[in-house]
Amino acid sequence: xxxxxxxxxxxxxxxxxxxxxxxxxxxxxxxxxxxxxxxxxxxxxxxxxxxxxxxxxxxxxxxxxxxxxxxxxxxxxxxxxxxxxxxxxxxxxxxxxxxxxxxxxxxxxxxxxxxxxxxxxxxxxx
Amino acid sequence: xxxxxxxxxxxxxxxxxxxxxxxxxxxxxxxxxxxxxxxxxxxxxxxxxxxxxxxxxxxxxxxxxxxxxxxxxxxxxxxxxxxxxxxxxxxxxxxxxxxxxxxxxxxxxxxxxxxxxxxxxxxxxx
Numbered sequence: 176x177x178x179x180x181x182x183x184x185x186x187x188x189x190x191x192x193x194x195x196x197x198x199x200x201x202x203x204x205x206x207x208x209x210x211x212x213x214x215x216x217x218x219x220x221x222x223x224x225x226x227x228x229x230x231x232x233x234x235x236x237x238x239x240x241x242x243x244x245x246x247x248x249x250x251x252x253x254x255x256x257x258x259x260x261x262x263x264x265x266x267x268x269x270x271x272x273x274x275x276x277x278x279x280x281x282x283x284x285x286x287x288x289x290x291x292x293x294x295x296x297x298x299x300x301x
Numbered sequence: 302x303x304x305x306x307x308x309x310x311x312x313x314x315x316x317x318x319x320x321x322x323x324x325x326x327x328x329x330x331x332x333x334x335x336x337x338x339x340x341x342x343x344x345x346x347x348x349x350x351x352x353x354x355x356x357x358x359x360x361x362x363x364x365x366x367x368x369x370x371x372x373x374x375x376x377x378x379x380x381x382x383x384x385x386x387x388x389x390x391x392x393x394x395x396x397x398x399x400x401x402x403x404x405x406x407x408x409x410x411x412x413x414x415x416x417x418x419x420x421x422x423x424x425x426x427x
Contacts (some may be wrong), residue, residue, distance in 0.1 A: 185417065254411070283381075
């Protein structure tokens with residue numbers, strides 16, 4: 176554990192070899208986990224500058240603003256960082272479903288002991 | 302987006318090149334985000350088999366059970382998987398502070414617009 180990073184009062188994101196940190200997105204009002212994505216330095220800067228969540232797409236190798244095609248943007252309420260500064264929490268107000276499947280959250284399936292997945296209703300996603 | 306994975310009713314974790322998926326840990330009772338870690342296939346299997354959260358330490362290249370040194374283990378209540386099956390949500394009952402700093406959550410600092418970090422009380426961590 177990097178002692179400097181966990182007591183620091185300055186934001187010093189610890190990017191991985193690909194220049195990314197993990198970004199966890201929750202609904203600021205309900206606390207529900209909406210999605211997980213990745214951010215590079217530019218995505219963080221654009222999110223802070225615009226108040227709209229931006230991420231780095233590893234599959235497309237491109238910066239994207241969540242909602243740029245779906246319309247379901249995420250307005251930033253607060254950004255937090257974890258102890259070793261390699262993960263961010265974005266507390267947001269979502270304009271619509273966060274998942275590309277149309278669900279509120281990307282975490283809509285429970286993993287059962289036998290490897291089956293049980294689909295959950297939006298209301299059960301806490 | 303992998304269409305098979307987002308509609309699948311079978312657990313088919315999509316491990317990265319290092320054999321890992323992102324694991325997000327929340328308090329099952331309060332919904333508070335506690336920590337983020339990584340899991341390989343063995344960590345998932347051990348967590349399911351024992352009901353205690355296991356992770357893969359990238360820095361130590363070792364499987365570890367959360368709490369094995371601190372005593373602050375995480376009892377699994379429910380595991381969920383996201384749409385493309387490269388991230389897991391572990392809803393847990395924590396035996397104590399999840400963060401190595403003694404705080405309930407690893408996300409105890411707010412990132413301000415000017416790059417300053419503001420320390421939050423445990424009660425403010427939602």
